Amino acid sequence: MVMGLVAGCMTEKHEGHEKAKLEAEAKVSKADAEKIALGKVPGGTIKEGELEKEKGKLIWSFDVATAGTKDITEVHVDAITGAVLTTEKESPAAEAKEKKKEKSEKEEDEKK
Secondary structure, eight states: OHHHHHHHHHHHHHHHHHHHHHHHHOSSOHHHHHHHHHHHSTTEEEEEEEEEEETTEEEEEEEEEETTOSOEEEEEEETTTOOEEEEEEEOHHHHHHHHHHHHHHHHHHHHO
């Protein structure tokens, strides 16, 4: 159990370092990227947002909720240029499936 706790702390430390490294590379702040994303989803509210590398690009990825629907609009904003790369509506089922996949990938990375 102690080894699991130590590994968990090391993973959190590593994730914090990676996050700081990515944020240092970003030219567009999270606040600015949020404004850009919300411009694509009028009346939306950001549920979740993260900075990540996807297909070699540094992006801000936001899940935006809209009143009156259970669907989530995922908006990707280029963290270097501020350009909107993609907007995609996801049903609650599709979002749950994506979260499960991300959790599984994270667990695999932690084992390495």
